[in-house]
Amino acid sequence: MKKNKLFAFFFVLLILILVGIFLFVSLKSELLIKKTKIPTVKEKAPVLEKELNIFNWENYLSEEVIKEFEQKFGVKVNLETFSDSEFMLSKVQSQPDKYDLVMVDHDYVYLMKNLKLLYPLEAQKIPNLNYLKKEARENSYDPGNIFCVPYVHGYTGIAINKKYISDFDGTRKILWDPKYRGKISMLNSVQEVLVSALFYLGVENVENPTSEELEKAINLALKQKDLVLGYDDPIEQRELLINEKAWVAYIYSTEIGEIKEKNPNVEFFAPKEGTFLWSDNLCIPKDAPHKEAAHAFLNYLLDPKVSAKNSQDIKALILNQAMKEFLDPKFVQVMEGLDFPKEKEILEKSRYFTNVIFNEDFQRAINILGAKLEIEE
Amino acid sequence: MKLSFRNKIFFILIFFGLLPLLIFSFNIFFLSSYFLKETIFSNLEEITRLLSVETEDFILNSFNDISILSENPILKSSKISLEEKSKELNKIVKYYPRFQDITFVDEYGNTLCSTSFRFYGKWQTNAWFEKAKEKKEIVMSEIYAISDPKEPILSFFAPVFDEEGKFSFLMAVQINMERFFEIFDRVKVGKEGYAFLINSRGDILAHPNREFLFDKISQNYSLKETFERKEGRAEFNFKNTDFVATFKNVALNQISKVETPKWQIIVVQPKKEAFVLLNSLKKQIYLLTLIFFLFIIFLSVFLSRLISQPLKELTLATEKIAKGNFDVQIKSKRTDEFGELAKFFNQMTKKLGEYFFALEESKKVLEIRVKARTKELEELNKALEEKVQERTKELQEKIEELEKMKKELEEKIRELEKFREITVGRELKMIELKKEIEKLKKEIGKYKIKYEPK
Numbered sequence: 001m002k003k004n005k006l007f008a009f010f011f012v013l014l015i016l017i018l019v020g021i022f023l024f025v026s027l028k029s030e031l032l033i034k035k036t037k038i039p040t041v042k043e044k045a046p047v048l049e050k051e052l053n054i055f056n057w058e059n060y061l062s063e064e065v066i067k068e069f070e071q072k073f074g075v076k077v078n079l080e081t082f083s084d085s086e087f088m089l090s091k092v093q094s095q096p097d098k099y100d101l102v103m104v105d106h107d108y109v110y111l112m113k114n115l116k117l118l119y120p121l122e123a124q125k126i127p128n129l130n131y132l133k134k135e136a137r138e139n140s141y142d143p144g145n146i147f148c149v150p151y152v153h154g155y156t157g158i159a160i161n162k163k164y165i166s167d168f169d170g171t172r173k174i175l176w177d178p179k180y181r182g183k184i185s186m187l188n189s190v191q192e193v194l195v196s197a198l199f200y201l202g203v204e205n206v207e208n209p210t211s212e213e214l215e216k217a218i219n220l221a222l223k224q225k226d227l228v229l230g231y232d233d234p235i236e237q238r239e240l241l242i243n244e245k246a247w248v249a250y251i252y253s254t255e256i257g258e259i260k261e262k263n264p265n266v267e268f269f270a271p272k273e274g275t276f277l278w279s280d281n282l283c284i285p286k287d288a289p290h291k292e293a294a295h296a297f298l299n300y301l302l303d304p305k306v307s308a309k310n311s312q313d314i315k316a317l318i319l320n321q322a323m324k325e326f327l328d329p330k331f332v333q334v335m336e337g338l339d340f341p342k343e344k345e346i347l348e349k350s351r352y353f354t355n356v357i358f359n360e361d362f363q364r365a366i367n368i369l370g371a372k373l374e375i376e377e
Numbered sequence: 378m379k380l381s382f383r384n385k386i387f388f389i390l391i392f393f394g395l396l397p398l399l400i401f402s403f404n405i406f407f408l409s410s411y412f413l414k415e416t417i418f419s420n421l422e423e424i425t426r427l428l429s430v431e432t433e434d435f436i437l438n439s440f441n442d443i444s445i446l447s448e449n450p451i452l453k454s455s456k457i458s459l460e461e462k463s464k465e466l467n468k469i470v471k472y473y474p475r476f477q478d479i480t481f482v483d484e485y486g487n488t489l490c491s492t493s494f495r496f497y498g499k500w501q502t503n504a505w506f507e508k509a510k511e512k513k514e515i516v517m518s519e520i521y522a523i524s525d526p527k528e529p530i531l532s533f534f535a536p537v538f539d540e541e542g543k544f545s546f547l548m549a550v551q552i553n554m555e556r557f558f559e560i561f562d563r564v565k566v567g568k569e570g571y572a573f574l575i576n577s578r579g580d581i582l583a584h585p586n587r588e589f590l591f592d593k594i595s596q597n598y599s600l601k602e603t604f605e606r607k608e609g610r611a612e613f614n615f616k617n618t619d620f621v622a623t624f625k626n627v628a629l630n631q632i633s634k635v636e637t638p639k640w641q642i643i644v645v646q647p648k649k650e651a652f653v654l655l656n657s658l659k660k661q662i663y664l665l666t667l668i669f670f671l672f673i674i675f676l677s678v679f680l681s682r683l684i685s686q687p688l689k690e691l692t693l694a695t696e697k698i699a700k701g702n703f704d705v706q707i708k709s710k711r712t713d714e715f716g717e718l719a720k721f722f723n724q725m726t727k728k729l730g731e732y733f734f735a736l737e738e739s740k741k742v743l744e745i746r747v748k749a750r751t752k753e754l755e756e757l758n759k760a761l762e763e764k765v766q767e768r769t770k771e772l773q774e775k776i777e778e779l780e781k782m783k784k785e786l787e788e789k790i791r792e793l794e795k796f797r798e799i800t801v802g803r804e805l806k807m808i809e810l811k812k813e814i815e816k817l818k819k820e821i822g823k824y825k826i827k828y829e830p831k
Contacts, residue, residue, distance in 0.1 A: 007380060011388050015395060019670070022399050087502040093521045094504035097578060115522040116580075116591035286593070287578045357524060 049290035052297055053078045055088060055099040057280070060152075062313030069300050075293050092117055097287035100294040106279045109148045110141040110354035118147040119284040125295035128302035135340045135347065136319040139279065141354045148281035149298050152316045153339040154253040155350060156192055156276045163265045164247040170272045172200040174248055176220075181227050185246040188231040190370040192276060195353060196250060197221040199273040206274070207351050214365040221369055231375045241266050252278075253338040257315055260334055270341030274349025277340075311335075383685035387677050394673035402666045406659070413655045417646070418610050421623040424564060425608070425644045428572055429625045431560050432642060436517070439475055439533065440632045443515055443550050446479075447535040452548070455539040463490040478551040481537075484510055489546060496523070496530065496551050509534035509547055512635055519638045520554075520574075520582040522591050529554055529582070529590055558583050570646030574627075577604050577639035589616070594643075604641060612648070620645040621652075687715040691722060703730030 054061070058081045066077050080099070082088045085108050092102060096117060104112060112118050123129055129145065136150035158175070160168050164183070168174055175184055175196065186193055195206070197217040203209050209217065229246050230236075234255050240246035242263045256268045282301070284294045300306055307318040308326030317339045324332065341347045356362045380388075451457055451465045459481075466479050470492045480491035486501035488494075500506045509516040518532040531552040539545045561583045564572035574583035579594045594600070598613040608625040627640040687709065694705045705726055709719035 008384065008388075011392075015391065018395065018399055022402060022666070025403070082502070084499065086499040089524070090499040090502040091504070093523065094502075094506075094518065096580075098504075111524050115524060117522070287580075 046292050048073065048075065048296060049293045050074065051076050051078065052101070052290050052293040053080070053099045054297075055080050055082060055091065055102040057081060057103050058083065060103060060280070060314055062310045064313065065301070065306055065310045068306070069297060073293070073296055073300070075290075075296070077297075092285050096285050097289055099285055100288040100290045101282050101297060102285060103151065104148065104281050104283045106139070106141045106277075106281060106352050107354045107357060109281050109283060110352075111357055112283065113142065113147050117286055119286040119288060119291065120146050121149070121284065121298070122295060125292075126299045126302065128299045131302050131304060131307070131320045131322045133319040133321045133339070136279070139352065141279075141352050142281070148283045149302070150319050151280045151282050151301075152254065152314075153277070153279040153319055154316075155270060155278065155341055156187065156196070156250060157253055157256075157268055157270045157341070159241055159249045159251050159256060159259065159266050159268045161241070161244060161247045161263075161265050162267055163244070168269070170269055172196060172271050172273060175250055176200070176224055176227065178227060180248055182229050183245075183247040184224075184228045185237050185240050185249040185251070186224065186228045186231050187237070187250055187252070188233045188375055190366050190373065190375050191353070191356065192250070193221050193224070193231070193373065193375070194218070194366060194369050195276050197224075199271065199275065202273065207353055207355060208359065209362070211361050211365075214361060218365055218369050218372075222372060225373060231373065254316055256338055257334050268338070270343065270346045270350075272346060274346055274351065275341065277350045277352050279352075381685075382688060383681045386684050387681040390677035390680055391673065394677060395670065398666065398669050398673060402662060406662050409658050409662070410655060413652075413658070417621060417651045418623060421566065421570075421621070421644045421646060422608075422610075424566060424572065425623045425625045425642055428560065428564060428642050428644065429627055432574070432627050432640070433629065435475075435557060435560060436627075436629055437632050439550075439552055440515065440517065442473060442475065443533045443535050443548070446550070447515070447537050447548060453537060453539055453545075455545060459490050463492075466490065466492050475553055475556055476550055477553040480549045480551075482506070482547045482549050484544070484546070496549070500547075500549070505532065506534050506547065506549070508635060509536055513544060514635045515633060516635050517629070517633060517637050519576060531557065558587075561585065564644065566644060566646045567650050569650050570644065572642060572644045575600075575641050575643060577641070582640065604639060611643075615645070619648040621648055622646070687711070687719065691718070694722065694726070698726060698729070703727075703733055 052075050054077060056079060060081075061079070066079065069075065070077055082091070085105055088102060088104070089108060089112065092099065092112070093115075109118070123145075126149070129149065132145070132150065133153075136153055137145060139145075139150065142148050158168075158172070160174070165174070165180070174180065175186070177184075186196075194214075194217055197220040198206050198209055198213065201213065201217055201220060203213045203217070229240065232240065234252055237246070237249050237251050238255050238259055241249050241251070241259050244263070244265075251268075253268065253270075256266070259266050260268075282298060284291060288294055301310065301318070302320055304320055304322040305326050307320035308323040311318045311320075311323065312328060312331055317335050319339060336342075341350060356366075446452065446469065449465070449469075452462055462481070466481075470476050470479060478491060478493045478496050480494075480496060481489035482500050483489055486499065486506070488500075503518075505516045505518040508514075513536045515533060515535045518530075518534070520529050520531045522529050531554060533548075533550040533552070535548045535550065537545055537548050561572045561574060562585050564570075566572075571585045573581055573585070573589075575581055575594050577600065579598070579600050581589050581592050581594060584590055595613055595615045598611065598615070603609065603611060603624050604626060609623070611622045611624055613620055613622065622643050622645040624641050624643045627642060629637040629640065687707075690707050690709075694707055697705045703726055706723050707719040709716050711719070
């Protein structure tokens with residue numbers, strides 16, 4: 001009887017197996033077909049490439065830091081420089097697979113992000129991102145640093161010469177003060193001039209002004225034309241302030257370090273109305289050929305020691321909150337507060353104006369003002 | 378104990394019933410899947426082929442038109458002013474709706490004139506501009522996004538030479554992208570299928586949904602392999618939808634001596650939609666297989682019962698007969714061999730019963746005869762016993778007589794004893810005489826031996 005049951009059991013088992021195979025194969029048949037016809041992607045383990053192509057402003061990266069990186073990681077760094085963000089954009093557009101790291105100013109980050117030209121950073125490969133200054137992380141052009149690592153940050157402010165000016169109230173009023181006719185230097189950027197006027201007007205939504213507000217700002221800016229010494233580029237402004245031809249300048253914070261060194265009478269303020277913020281950021285183009293090396297370099301740059309060295313070499317503050325102990329105290333004294341306005345209220349009022357490019361009214365106002373001021377950028 | 382006959386039949390039926398069913402289902406399943414998939418893919422392939430021809434035509438025509446334009450005597454002439462050239466350009470743009478804008482750029486990247494002045498950029502660092510300048514050939518750009526105006530563009534850069542064959546400037550021609558995208562927008566596969574264009578870096582260059590432009594195609598689409606294979610079939614997931622697709626490279630390399638972008642057309646249809654028929658067919662096949670499966674099991678149970686039931690009845694009946702019960706009759710209405718068997722069995726049982734009855738009867742007769750005989754014998758026996766008793770009596774009488782005689786004889790023996798004692802003396806003398814005679818006889822014997830002849 002036992003033998004009988006065993007036989008029956010195996011028979012039923014055999015049938016169940018047959019049915020099982022039938023069901024399994026028919027359900028998985030798509031996979032079988034797929035295997036024979038469909039190309040599949042094999043994921044490769046990331047390997048550090050032996051090359052890294054950087055596209056940067058001139059003198060904006062310490063050569064020694066690059067050399068150290070090359071030695072430490074065995075990566076050959078090829079550095080190319082540009083002098084205009086538009087050139088950079090044009091290059092990256094036509095050759096998205098040429099560069100691994102590009103220096104992009106904040107509104108181009110916003111723009112290139114929109115043009116889908118940037119590769120989202122793999123944050124886990126940049127653990128040193130934790131050292132990034134809190135203010136830089138809370139930017140509005142790339143919240144959360146998805147596409148860029150802020151490198152150097154600055155803002156436009158007012159530099160005055162203490163020797164000649166004692167009644168400065170911290171606002172833009174001084175830029176329209178007839179007392180200093182011929183002693184005021186404005187930036188040779190129409191956008192800066194217009195934005196400055198908008199801030200002085202106290203426009204509520206300064207990044208998206210109404211056309212009336214823009215018109216008012218244009219008129220205000222035109223009033224300034226007779227008062228100013230000139231609309232100068234930053235290098236000219238530097239000279240004018242050092243040799244005291246200009247007593248007041250609407251100038252980039254990053255120029256101040258050098259000026260202060262040569263003329264200690266010059267002081268720099270963030271205007272109380274809030275101001276124009278800008279930054280330079282390192283981005284990886286979406287088709288960068290050496291993405292691993294690019295990530296490694298970004299992480300290396302944010303190492304506190306490296307950041308400190310780089311800051312001192314390029315004379316600008318890298319946005320690393322942990323590097324202070326490695327910096328020369330004198331350097332700290334000169335540079336402090338030149339990356340972000342020290343006063344919290346001012347920082348809160350300040351803006352990046354990233355959407356100006358897409359704002360037709362704003363663009364038109366810039367063109368009108370530019371034509372009337374005859375500014376050559 | 379062995380497997381019962383019924384189970385044996387059951388298992389054999391199941392085995393030979395299910396095996397063909399499964400094989401049949403397998404075949405139907407694979408064949409139908411194969412043919413349906415083949416139909417879906419060949420449909421997609423046909424669309425892909427047509428699209429690639431259309432795309433190639435569009436680019437080739439653009440290329441040829443630009444080539445003709447660059448030979449336009451008005452544009453070429455160094456004697457004609459820029460203003461007049463500009464007028465001519467505006468006419469041309471109106472005539473060729475394929476061109477959105479034509480701009481003349483000098484070798485340093487400065488714009489000389491333009492039909493719309495909408496497209497400006499830093500030509501100096503534009504790789505395609507540089508290549509056209511360097512190679513003095515018509516160069517086609519990739520489709521790329523520009524910021525001002527914010528839209529995708531495709532540019533051709535053509536060198537223009539003056540009458541003496543000296544390079545004078547470059548012509549940057551912007552293609553009207555809407556006309557180009559139309560080629561792809563027109564494609565509809567089923568309800569949800571569509572076509573799009575990618576380059577070898579996986580950027581989407583044309584897509585019915587403009588928001589997807591310049592996005593990367595999904596990671597699970599193998600760019601390298603598909604570009605190497607030039608055309609084929611694929612399945613991949615894009616924007617959370619599973620697609621079946623066919624792809625084909627756009628052959629642009631013949632149109633220019635300078636390197637052209639590598640493009641690939643992909644025609645997709647969501648799997649869900651493409652495989653609706655296949656899935657319903659699958660369900661039907663599953664259902665049918667299940668029904669047949671159950672049917673075969675039912676049939677096996679039924680058939681094995683049908684075959685083994687009469688045997689079981691027969692066995693029971695036979696068992697009863699074995700116990701001596703001949704009243705058993707198998708009730709069967711069947712007309713087949715089993716029916717016949719039952720009939721004959723019943724006949725047999727009946728006959729057997731009759732024989733058995735007859736046997737019983739004859740046994741009874743025999744018993745009566747035996748009884749009669751026994752009686753006779755008993756009587757005979759009695760008579761014999763009586764005779765024996767008579768004889769025994771006679772013998773006893775004779776024994777008594779003999780006893781008497783014996784006593785008489787004993788008395789006579791005693792008398793003789795007395796007589797013998799008297800005669801013993803005489804006897805002894807007789808013995809001595811006898812001894813003398815013996816001696817003599819021996820001596821005579823000795824002489825006899827001596828004379829015995831040898």
